[in-house]
Amino acid sequence: MADEHTLPDELRPGEEAGRPDDRIDDERHDEENRLKTSYVRSVVEALDAGDKGRVYDLVEPLHPADVADLFELVDADDRPRLASAITDLLSGEVIAELNDFVRDGMIEALPPETVAGIAEQLETDDAVQLIEDLDAADQAAVLAEMEPADRAAIESALAYPEETAGRLMSRAFVAVPEHMTVGDLIDYLRDTDRGDLPTDFWEVFVVDPAHKPVGTCQLSWILRTPRHIALADVMKRDQTLIPVTADQEEVGNMFQKYALISAAVVDESGRLVGQMTADDVVHIISEEAGEDVLLLSGAGDGDINEPIRDAYTARVRWLVANLATASVASFVISRFESVIAQMVALAVLMPIVAGIGGNAGTQTLAVTVRALATNQLTASNVWRAVRRELSIALLNGATVALVIGLAVGLIFGHPMLGAVIGMAMLTNIVIAGIAGVLVPLTLERLGADPAISSSIFVTMTTDSMGFLVFLGLAVASGLVG
Structure with missing residues (x-):
């Protein structure tokens, strides 16, 4: 050393x-x-x-x-x-x-x-x-x-x-013809008179006469290969090419899936025009992950340096939308005014049914949106994902229903009330699980970003259905007239 x-x-x-x-x-x-x-x-x-x-x-x-x-x-x-x-x-x-x-x-x-x-x-x-x-x-x-x-x-x-590979790529890269030998390439890279080579790079792209990439050589291969060997014999022909129009989220997924350090970016004709590197993609992955979380919460850019006016504009739209969807749940409650008046305990317990259902829906929604963003959830496995979330919802619902049913029956001294809220809880958690999967899938099929508006519809579903099922079962069971 x-x-x-x-x-x-x-x-x-x-x-x-x-x-x-x-x-x-x-x-x-x-x-x-x-x-x-x-x-x-x-x-x-x-x-x-x-x-x-x-x-x-x-x-x-x-x-x-x-x-x-x-x-x-x-x-x-x-x-x-x-x-x-x-x-x-x-x-x-x-x-x-x-x-x-x-x-x-x-x-x-x-x-x-x-x-x-x-x-x-x-x-x-x-x-x-x-x-x-x-x-x-x-x-x-x-x-x-x-x-x-x-x-x-x-x-x-x-x-x-914006947010495409063409906008984000680096135009500094090393590209050489495939007729070179390893020795030719080393001499080319060491030519101190050349001022057009990037300072930092991890691989050399090999191109044909039309400047289309035909292979790639990592620097470690070049350093360990005898000088007389042709690049065509040592280069890796199978490589991941990124279109200039690829969205940055797609680029991040490609780097993650194929464990890339760098990758060639090609234009519409297949010509090499730039490269994406791992340091660029780290920022992309971090940005996309944070963006989805913030979109789900409606917090705008979620940056403490964001101007107050911009933050206000982003958040108030979300709150107004929530106000509109919350009115649906209020309408459901208004239909059972006389029922609630007969038994005050119903008013006390309603928020529990809606709140737990909302949390269950948010859990499923977060998993689904992430799976969509990382291409884990596609048309090939949609129904398997739905069945999986339905199974989880049934297990969760049965557990929570048993706990809340026994607790309410003992606290209020009313077994039927415990049975009603238990059944309502099970039903609403199952509904939440289904909505948490189907709402973002539907929005994506319609061309909308599922991270932006899914939570509004899922919350509306769990709130309104929670109230409807709970109060409807109270009436159907004869708990109230």
Whole structure:
């Protein structure tokens, strides 16, 4: 093993971007590697004192991702002052790591030439994220300040729909013809005069004369293969190709299913135009998972940096929709007014039936939406999934019905009331299980996102049916007249 002291600075372990190996348990980070409150407070106090030198000294040792975290942790009013104090530390890496809302606010405050300079430091996919949310006039002003090659790459990416592989892919990749030998490829990669090769890559794409991918070679294979061997003899011909129009959720599923590190992106004619890499997909998977949860709850983007007006607009629509569906349950109750008046215990117990049914429906709904998002649930296994959830609902319903039936019979001293609520609970949980599967499946068949509106319909079903079954059984059983 080589002596650490003989290694160049950029290869020494324990150092990153000039930072010593004290990232954990230092004066800036806590044990979970988050910026300490005391450190953030020190930066803000220096800003308030107008001591830009002190601010710079505090921030300079941070990794770009930590600088981005610092911007998100300080108040919105402090961010312009912080940016002014550490201008030359605002690298493209920092901007790329910023929360979308924080970044958009900062970019809007910067002149076009500054934004263009930052964008030119970034990979194309990161530069696109920086520019895509600007309004048309600001976007045009920034692009006008960029170098022609960079501008053309970004304009090409912006031509694809949002959240597609064409918009998200990296245009920096290595592609070589299949007539090369391993030695030719190594010499090609080591040619120091070439300035068009990406800094980081994991595999080399082999293309035919029409620039269509015919295979791929991992760097580990190339390094272990004799120089005289032809690439055509060592490359892997079976590869996963991603269409430029593929949705980012589909891309994430492909990487997860086939355990990919990187994959070629091809246009409509099959030509190689870019690549997706695992670091891009990690963000996609995280974003999609969080997005589905937030859509189910109606919480909008669910970001604490989201403007209040945007959060209000997103959430109030959901609440108004819930208000409309809740009126269905209220209508059902109004039909049994006289029944409830005869036995107050019914009014006391109704929310239990509806509430437990709603929880059961939410459980099934969450499982179904996730299965749809990850392609686990398809037309081939729909009815098996329905039978599975029905079986689970019957078991859950029987268990809960037995518990609530015995408890109500003992507490109220009325065995028939216990039997009625037990039967109503079993029925409503079964209904909830069926609705939790069929509602999102139906919405998907209709072309709607099942994560957006499924919970409204499932909740309406479990509430209204819970009340109807419980009060209807009370009447049918002769419990009330």
